[in-house]
Amino acid sequence: MTGESVAQGCPVTPQGCPVSDRAAAFTPFGDEYQHDPGAALAWAREQEPVFYSPELGYWVVTRYEDVKAIFRDNITFSPSIALEKITPTITEADEVLRSYGYAMNRTLVNEDEPEHMPRRRVLMEPFTAPALVEREDMVRRMAREAVDAFVDDGEVDLVTEMLYQVPLTVAMRFLGVPEEDIGPLKEYSVAHTVNTWGRPNPEEQVRVAHAVGNFWRYAGHVLDKIRQDPSGPGWMQYSVRKQAEHPDVVTDSYLHSIMMAGIVAAHETTAHAAANAVKLLLERRERWEELCARPALIPNAVEECLRYSGSVAAWRRVATTDTEVGGVSIAEGSKLLIVQATANRDPRHFEDAERFDPRRESAGEHLTFGYGAHQCMGKNLARMELQIFLQELTTRLPHLELVEQDFQYVPNTSFRGPEHLRVRWDPARNPERHDPRVLEVRHPVTIGEPSKHAISRAMTVTRVERVAERVVRIRLEEPDGKPLPAWTSGAHIDVDCLDGDEVLTRQFSLCGPPDDHHAYEIGVLLETDSRGGSRWVHENAVEGATFHVRGPRNHFRLDADAERLVLVAGGIGITPVLAHADRAKSMGLDYEIHYAGRAAEHMAFLDRLRRDHGDRLHTYVPTEGHRMDLARVLADVSAGTQVYACGPDRMVQALEELAESWPDPGALHVEHFSSALGALDPGVEHAFDVVLSDSGLTLRVPPDKTVLQTLREHNIDIQSDCEEGLCGSCEAPVLAGDVDHRDVVLGRGDRAAHSRMMTCCSRACGDRLVLQL
Template sequence: MNAPAKGKSCPFSAQARSFDPFGPAYQQDPSEALRFSRDSEPVFYSEAMGYWVVSRYDDIKAVFRDNITFSPANALEKITPATPEAMDVLKREGYGMNRTLVNEDEPVHMARRRALLDAFAPEALAEHAPMVRRLVREKMDAIIDRGQSDLVEDMLWDVPFTVAMQFLGVPVDDIDRLRSFSVAHTVNTWGRPTPEQQVAVAEGVAKFWNYCGEVLARMSAQVDAGEDVQGWMYDMIRQNRVMPDIVTDNYLHSMMMAIIVAAHETTALASANALRQLLTHRHQWQAICDDPALIPAAVEECLRHSGSMVAWRRITTKDAEVGGVTIPKGGRILMVMASGNHDPRHFENPDQLDIWRDNSADHLTFGYGAHQCMGKNIGRMEMAIIIEEISRRIPHIELADQDFTYLPNISLRGPEALHVRWDVTQNPERRDPTLRDQRRDFPVGAPDRKAIVRQLTVADATPLADGVLGITLQDPSGAPLPSFSAGAHIDIVLPEGGSRNYSLCGPVDSGDWRIAVLRDEAGRGGSKWMHDHAKPGAALRVRGPHNHFRLDEDAAHHILIAGGIGITPILAMADRLRALGRDFDFHYAGATRAGMAYLDRATDDHAASLHVSGEGTRADLAALVDAAPSGSFIAACGPSRLLEALDELVAKRPDLTLRFEHFSTDESAGDLASGQPFSVECADSDLVLDVPEDRSLLQVLRAAGLDVPSDCEEGLCGSCEIGVERGEVEHRDRVLTGSEREAGDRIITCCSRGRGKLKLKI
């Protein structure tokens, strides 16, 4: 059963029931069209299309994670049923497209994926970089002195297509004809052609199928003749000769057709989306022109903000709950990754393009889990090289006036044209011809989060209390800094290495960032350096913002507890709750009033209860927790003794939720992570890995090609947390509460270890 049970009132709003992905709102901006869903109806049934729509990040990831309950069998199913006339065309032409890696179930899927995966390893893909750069430069040479271009027509379609063909080993014949085939395949699978158009589309799809068969026959003959021919399709043909039951003849034919589309169309559209966004946000375009090291981060952020793969599909094999909604067996699901990529529960200020965003690689554009796109890294590489060549050779490029149009469909999105212009007299290589042949090479894969650094300026540095310096940071260009959510922090990168985390005090949307730094003479030196060097006009290198200390805005009641300099994130939370009109209690503890920063704001704006130990008014934490209304959310930041005491008290009140943030740890990441060896089974990726005594779990996961975010790598922030399905965890972090540790369903991978074997949700 696909729809909600008949005879029952539909629990969804009229807006949800009438949602139509072929309507103008979704076709123009899928994430904006589903804002209502992210806000209030994250899983709903669309009567207009007969699908259950999933819009939030965590729910989409959960569906991707379980490819048994949520089968990919309908991933390439025609969204618009074929007419009898179109079916007659396909039958007449012998069309026989079957399952591929995209839409086949286990255990067949993973057996085939493993057999074909080696060519997609980062070191193997790096060998293709010179070929990609050569193709881009040829296209650039053809337009550099023209002063205008449709980049889609002149570069962004041909380069990914030629790269795909050369990677596959397929000869590049008639590129325009193959482009029309690819468009027909997209419309046939994800579009809504009219009955008349269906016949023409079917003709194109059938010709595409037969073309692939002809090319495959020629390539197979070369392999059988013993020729030394290279390419992924040749590797697949050889695998067919060794394991014909796994890599079957029809599978070769079907994969040939599917990957010609998948290997180039997504990259072509993603590149067009990226350049449109970057040229619209001129400040960020100029930043990558000035510092090409930012390009991998810019690519990742564009994939998150405006990825080319908008939505994917699944079908339930049994009744299943997603986001609190039961989807019946046989229910068809549309997971809109473009919406999940704009979910504020996972991404700070998600609607804004921010190339300095350090968790962009968490995006869902490539999917997740066992069916994650194998070609993700070659796509990243192509986009980085295209952007690097354009930004170096014509940095003054700008968008021309135009109306952007898109091929109507539910899943693939990118402008059909991208018109740009530039003043050829300002081309830098006219003054320095060597610029043409310069290059910046990038590692293959997701960007290193620690390399994504902003250059900011200290606008103000004012003492706030004894030993506490208030610092206001601004963008030197004058551009406003992104807003952030309460509880967020930034990392200040120190000149001698390492970084220090400082919570943002707010206001959250002021266009600047404000922190407060307590000088700690017994610390590791970061606070002293800040006090000595963070003067007005000084330049600081900054990462973030990130938020691992999120406020549960929907809790029945809130209790905010700040100890000393822990006032910084708590103050932003109080501002947010006040703006929402929520009920909360605010407790601020310190040794002396003179040493308590933001004392006036806490008392005047939020009626904070003060607990000053020097005045004999120490906070009675036991009484505070005992009096907390059931369902309260307690947010606390301060010294370890304060947080440890709260953790013990709240453990006796399961009806309360405690979330806290530590200042620092006395242990190094290396000391935290070392210990007895153990092994892990990665349930979503179908990998088994060994973690030796001198490496962290985080390091081992990354070495296996799994994109795991991290921040402090000292067990303080929780950004590298992964779910645990089975096994005993040796917790060493300062993030999880006592009850969370006792549950044993998560691990902080930078420092904690397993005892024996763990099964992880990754």
């Protein structure tokens, strides 16, 4: 242990191991942890990422990779204690529970293999995307009716009037529970939370035990009613029907336990997450206004809210063998509190982790829903509700603001959300009073992790300059002058180009000075056979225009350790090559540039290249009697030489053929901005299995669907953007099997290794792939 220490009880040695003062003082039941557990444990994440808490008798784990590794390995780290009372109950409280026949058993949350996964597979279908689509209208209608009830009031407690009641009703309908008994469920749910994850005093324990006992009886009563007629659409009805097919998997004791646990899990965490999200956005007013102006950001904003201020702060596991976490020895039988709230703000995984940014591309990598075989099954229902709540509020009450108030939380280790959230607004400014068409607005909902298509920033065109025939250089800046994310040579941005009702996404390399943090510059050729992208850019690139931009991303990185660099460009392919040349020069590397164009007036940035790179530049212009002979240019690609190229397909194909004879064929790096990927032909493709090592699932990918589509249909989160094999955002690690690579992102060496694939287009060569998902 680090820091000044005091002797405390420890599970490692009988005499007690050193426990730092901060570890000894840690309590999750105080205000600091309840209000912001991510911040409360930042000290531990940076100084003592795995520490023993005498207060809890648990090891506390705070870093992203450690938390994810524990979730991933549900054999070494059993979930069996997830619903165990963190505070042992007194005898009187235990007697109260027994008087109600309380017999909470294993559920999907806290059961081990081999029982867990067969049960999860049998019961998963109602949680998949196709099934949840049918729930959208119900959720939207209830959210709309909730706002209708208070939209003209001017002030309301959003928790009591919307953000608790709607998730509770949605949960009841999803589960198939009769709604007439909703009244006591809030009391029951709070009691269950306090009983399991809180620290009630002896008097409170008896009171809570009565509420939990009544909850148990209520769950049994509801289950008996469902058994009488299990034909309805609810998940419990579905589970009862599945029991008839799989009586050894879906048992009686399981159904009663999941009835009770499901009522809590299906609404309590969603209600808390919704309140956390609205509070967080209103505290950062500029972010709220951003969503009001650009509703397409809402799906990703939900992910960022879950990352930064989620409703599930921590979860629990127990070590089944002697093991190690973050370099700390953990003995068999040790209990662990794994704190997602602080792991989600780990700067080792999330760049500028303390910044709350609805455009964060990695937001969906949060661990709020857990990870692996026990990841929350209801995550996509929760995402749907949160998106619809934010859509409704930002559309109808964009002028909403927080009332000054003290926020109260139920003290416990694992779940958090304000008990009340008072907001106010001026009803006279309600948009629907001035334009009733506001009520007709219906923004699309993303079921699953959002596509990066929505994560764009509005940038202003501040300069347009012609740099060659049919080529313009465009300078883009943030409207408010704020600095932009840094980029390195080879990076590109994605620009959304509106073609009628269709949004086309096109990639353009950055070619301005990398040390200019207030602008991005791109060079765009008006293609003769434009698919719509370059034509749109040329028609709309005027000073003051707004472009919606994503990125930057880089799949064409320069090897700064190369002994020699050969940079090859054809036509507009000069844009990434120019950036590489500038970087090579700034680093003092050995480099040369070979640039071909059909005529000098068509060669962009030629004057700047001559000025800045002098005799390192070699140009090839057929009209001047000079053609580029690639075989001669690349006759000496010795070990230590790296070749970077961007240009027409015929040039790229010629380079790939030449690379076959080089000492290291992987020395060729090519940038692509087009793909020959077409629609799948089911008559040509074959079906194959994808085994997900972290989730414990085996999925069948049919001939007419991609791996990406199959993953999404089975509730597996994976990001995507272009879905053409161009951008690399849907990449997945491959543990076994040969990949039929069809992307234009991976280089020769990566393809040969078969260690990763683009799930939007690539497939299996054989019958099986094992992915680390």
